[in-house]
Amino acid sequence: MDLETIPPADFGRSLEGLGVNLLCRDVRGMAGFLHGTFLIPIHRLSDDFALARHSTVLIQLHRDATFARHPLHGFLPKAPPRGCGAQFYLFGIAPDAACERAEGAGGTVIEPATDKPHGLREATILSPEGYAFTPAVALE
Secondary structure (H helix, E strand, C coil), X not given: CCCCCCCHHHHHHHCCCCEEEEEXXXXXXXXXXXXXXXXXXXXXXCCCEEEEEECCEEEEEEEHHHHCCCHHXXXXXXXXXXXXXXXXXXXXXXXXXXXXXXXXXXXXXXXXXXXXXXXXXXXXXECCCCCEEEEEEECC
16 A cells, blocks of 8 residues: 555555554654654655554554644643653564664663563663654564
């Protein structure tokens, strides 16, 4: 599916499985972080909205103002971190390389790449908006 040209209504009808929507103060900055740190392709980028896809998971970015009439809008914190308590695993993305790219893309490594007893090498990187992303690959 070409995320750049499909009409919005057709796009909406095509969705299934899991989707993540992140509210952001700076959509372009958050999109730059996702692409610059994790090499995730960004589609339909504007000041208000962007789409990203990692494997089968769709990640939508919405600027706060686009959610002004949504029930979540009143719960938005005034300052980051926003996503405390949520952790987004990005399986198949090398954590060591992501950590090297993170600072240049506006992220903060809060847990360096480490071999875990559950069979993964993973790291945790905080986005500029305060969301925790964990790139992870299986240990050999």
